[in-house]
Amino acid sequence: MPEKNNMWQPSSSIGAIPKSSSSSTSSTSSSSSNKSNFRFLRRRRRIIILLSLIISSIFALQYFSNSIFHSKSSSSSSSSSTLSSVNDNSKEKDNSVFGALFDLDVVNKYINQITEQSKKEELKSELKESELLVKVNQVEEELLNDSDELRKLYLTHKHNGIVNLGSTGNMADPSLNILKLKDKQSTLNDLEDLNKIKIDNNEKDITDDEINNNNKDRSIPLSNSNMPDEETFSKIKTDEFIKGDIAFQNFFSHILELIARNHLSFPLKRRMVLENGKPVIDNVLFYEITEDILSEKDLYSFFDFPQNFLDDLKVKHENIITGIPDILPQFYNGNGYVVVGGGIYSWYTLLGIETLRKVGSTLPVEVFLPEKSDYDYHFCEKILPQLNAKCIEMNRIFGSEALKNFQVEGYQYKAFALLASSFENAFLLDSDTFPVTNPDVIFDSKLYNEYKMITWPDFWRRTTSPHFYEIRGTEIGMIPIRHLNDYFVNPKYLQKSDGDITNSVTYHDRSGTIPDWTTESGEMLINKKEHFKTLILALYYNHDGPYGYYPLLSQGGAGEGDKETFVAAANFFNKKYYQVYKKPERYFGWWSKYQIWEHSTIVQYNPLSDYELLQNVQNKIRQDMEIDGDNFVYDYDKYYTSAFTPDSSVPMFYHVHDPKMNPYKIMDEKLTENLEGKKIRNMAEDFPRNNFDLERFIWNVINHYICELKLDFKVFEGNDREKLCNEFMIGQLSFLERSSEKITESYSNDNFAEQIRGGRDW
DSSP, X not given: OOOXXXXXXXXXXXXXXXXXXXHHHHHHXXXXXXXXXXXXXXXXXXXXXXXXXXXXXXHHHXXXXXXXXXXXXXXXXXXXXXXXXXXXXXXXXXXXXXXXXXXXXXXXXXXXXXXXXXXXXXXXXXXXXXXXXXXXXXXXXXXXXXXXXXXXXXXXXXXXXXXXXXXXXXXXXXXXXXXXXXXXXXXXXXXXXXXXXXXXXXXXXXXXXXXXXXXXXXXXXXXXXXXXXXXXXXXXXXXXXXXXXXXXXXXXXXXXXXXXXXXXXSOOGGGOOEETTEEOOSSOBOOOOTTOOOOHHHHHHSOOOOHXXXXXXXXXXXXXXXXXXXXXXXXXXXXXXXXXXXXXXXXXXXXXXXXXXXXXXXXXXXXXXXXXXXXXXXXXXXXXXXXXXXXXXHHHHHOHHHHTTSOOOGXXXXXXXXXXOOOSEEEEEOTTEEESSOGGGGTTSHHHHHHSEEEEEOSSOOOOOHHHHHHTTOOOOSSBOOBTTBOXXXXXXXXXXXXXXXXXXXXXXXXXXXXXXXXXXXXXXXXXXXXXXXXXXXXXXXXXXXXXXXHHHXXXXXXXXXXXXXXXXXXXXXXXXXXXXXXXXXXXXXXXXXXXXXXXXXXXXXXXHHHHHHHHHHHHHHHHHHHHGGGOOOOHIIIIITTSOTTTSOEEEXXXXXXXXXXXXXXXXXXXXXXXXXXXXXXXXXXXXXXXXXXXXXXXXXXXXXXXXXXXXXXXTTSOHHHIIIIIHHHHHHHHHHHHHHHHHHOOGGGHHHHHHOOOOO
């Protein structure tokens, strides 16, 4: 084991902004000298003032004793008059000497001179400090310019979204992990030595428990003030609310009280049977065929909701809507990514952030910590800052007082994380979602600027209950206005009702409903100023989710959970959003205990290339309608399914949900082996499509942190590091390197089905 001060070496990631070591040293020493001068001057002034007080006291005592002496002299006998006269003469002589030595005017004049001199010296020191501050700002400005240069380098077209330098663990050779600029070498010196930055010697004897215990509660106590008005709300600053702003906490104290007060009274008993802490879905629905007509009658038949349950939610949904204030937050600012961490999820988050930096992302990341115990000093203060990331704490932002009477569960974390993040444009990613191309470009795209919210689809058709729309008071149209997610086609060409619209028309093709397809919530980009009320309503839906709104939104549809709550809230407020048209793909890669070959990864696609394809599809439909006229026959699969294919689309995210990247669990359960004990890949074999072997990269990052740096992560305590690093990891990295070369050599775009199924012997 290395010494502790070597354990937390920061990553030389492309997200970190370099610092000038010389400037830093100079600034520190000069600042220390100035502070020392100030302290000396203040001490000297205090001594002088104290001395003057002592002298004044002595003079007063002498004057008082003199008066007493004269009083006694006047009442003495005449026989002692001669002696008294002698004594008086002597006393006068003494008084004249004392007055000469301790004349108050003289003393005060001297004190004033010293004070003026001290003030002048202090002013000179302040001027020097001001000049020093200007120099420091100039250095910081140069470093920011360096950062801009780095961003330009990362995002050049020749990299095609992939940066082969930068993030810790990208390359086996540490020298290849250093990104250098030809003209800026002097300001990047401290990036050249991965061992340069170490924990301060004063820290190395402090245990993690002591550090974390000292940071147990950093929240600000909640005041008893009322809901802040719009003017007060608008004055909240970004950095203040992240640290804990009282106006923000008061606002959400009222919001959380509103939600808690309108908690459902009749939770669905059918969802109260739990397994591993989650409701058991007794009848899972798997609708994914475009031809299926999921009519109003069909949707009413999937789940029997008690009338008292429905009546209760109608009243409470209305209470929530009328109780949400119409306030626009001004404290959200900038662009960035938000990930929910805590426990093992902080580990997954670290791998995800490393991957973001690998593919060229430079935007900041905020890791949301739901529990006080999730805060880890070394993770939050040492590792993340080197990746341009930081922790944001739920209790610190919302305040312990606001949260103490509000039951927070895991399924609410995403809504809380988005509300807690400082970014105006927040890209929410699951901790097990890994980018394979750079998502930064979406923030400034015309597509996002128009829609203000981008989501990604799930595999399944929408099975939301009509009761959901009744609860929220939404009027549903009687004729289809679209087909699935095709808003473009003229409705006259769509399926005609046979007279009973409740039985012959897809319910979610009618106005007022949420369109097909369902949403996969592993990734979402949203403008929080535009959708502030959307997020609050989504928080309410999630608060009453497992026994209320989740069954209403999915009725047992595959993946029932929080995934539909954000689009449902946006739909209620008539806010548009763009959901990617290309449906996700399943990538396979492990054998279950039932000896079933399972998919491990959901692959989601680039919305910008998706939007370009959509324009082509719409142009094709327009041309065919003009040519065929009344004879035009609409075919969704012809225009959409055939257009949005893996070959025409660009992968952007691998949502590696099963198995998640816990190296010890993967090793112990032999998930990298087939039924014959031979090595297999867990993320299929299609990575040459985007020229990035994500699986190999992640295992190199794992090896870097656990085996090379030997960092101790609490979630892995009690596991066999020696076995992982000296046995399993050697074989795993060797296999991934060997198979990567062979797969790349044999790769063909025409062999997609076999490549996403994977499992071949390499």
